[in-house]
Amino acid sequence: MTSATVKGFTNEFAKMRQLGVVPVGSALLLGVLGLTMIAALGDPSFAEPRTRSWLPMLGGMSMGVALMSPLMLAVLASRQVDIEHQGQGWLLSATSGLTPGQVCRAKLVALGAVVAMITIATNVIILGVGLALGVPAPPPVGHWLAAVSGALLVSLVLLALHVVLAAKVENQLVGLGIGVLGTLFAAFASGLPTWLAHLAPWGYYALTRAAEYQGESVVLLLPSWPSLLGLAVVGGVVFALVTGRLDRQEV
């Protein structure tokens, strides 16, 4: 990263004040936490401390991330970008040496850091709740980390999508509408054939589920890394191309 990019990144954090990042981030955290607890407490094994297991909690966590993230990420990205349209920010940055593409990249990094922090906080709390509930087995750390990293990767791709969308399309209702459609797609993706889930980035949350019911019992799952890698490469290339074009675009 050049020093301009680092300064741009720091500035994006400074711009987050009063922008609703805390309420939106809290909604994401509490939503995932709530769905995790509903899934756990709804599982018959949770009736007795002795039979409690991490698996229903992890399954609930994955479901919560898939249901909550699409809209919350759209809101975060849209608010962070809309201030540039409203405040002549593109021109201000350009005349201070930061191109629109660089601004967008700085926004992705800053928002990505926020989402990563929310993800870590959510999972630390889930771990704490599980321990407090006296789940007897040790947590399945490997599967857990893999699922969380996979889902975070999907979220970063979605953030990138929403950042460039909000930059290109001034009407922020467009991005939010796509976030709502994404939520629906993510909700149904786990029931769709796998190839269908691959067709839109929201579907990839289904490929990162930590656990799922197979018959009566819950089993641990690992993310399907080749698919996620494919998503990351396509998302990264598209983001680089679009922000590169923004750099050359006239303001």
Next chain:
Amino acid sequence: MSYIVTTENLTKRYRDRTVVDGVDLRVPTGCVYGFLGPNGAGKSTTLKMVLSLIRPTSGAVQVLGQPMTRQTRRDLLGRIGSLIEAPPGYAHLTGAENMRLVQRLLGLEDAQVEHAVRTVRMNDQMDKKVGHYSLGMKQRLGIAMALARRPELLVLDEPSNGLDPAGIEEMRELLRGLAEDGVTVMVSSHLLGEIDKTATVLGILSGGRMIFQGTRDELFAASTPDVLLDCSAPERAQAVLSRIGPATLEGSAVRLAGPGNRAVAGAVAALVGDGIGVHGVRRDEQTLEDVFAELTSGGGL
């Protein structure tokens, strides 16, 4: 004379519409350059090309002795303050927080920011949210953002737009003060009156073309004012003079539109020949306003 900004044949076309057409700017170092033209004349487009925010279709820009291109832009923009079209500012942040963003991007000292804020007299407003600012305060904050880098060149696009008369007067004083501090100021307006008293050099743009560039005195000299003839029988005089050129009745006088000296002599001779007494011949008082209106409607000198 040394020029801080020059352009050669600067042209911008959108599709097949030529918005800026072969403009050769000459902005002397240290002056206040008034860049005038009616709305849609191409002022903002020209200024954006000067700042390399948009690419010229053809032609070249030199700023601070260097070609201004996408490659040199980063370094040069650190030495140029600018305010193009609407003033910038994040409404959800305070004035101080907005200034800090600029300070970080450009690596400025606290003292530079403080000085800029004091120059535009916004020091008491910095803890308020920009969303609660009046337009005049936003303009001043925008100028503070541009000034904080201690620019050698300040480019202001219609800074008086939307300001009340007091605000416009304050802007004038600000520009004069900056010029005294040695900053070259390029300021655009669609109203001559706004920059008439501050600008030492004027450039007038109309329909994308530069129709005049020079000092105020040169502008006056370049255009011929009307002549008023006071005579004994104005109605008859008008009839006689109308045969020679456009003549209108004005009280006890007849007005001839922009005649040369020879035409005036001819007119007097014609009246005397017809037995009309001529007891006064005078050039009309001409305001810069008139000259500007004449130029921009007629399309050139």
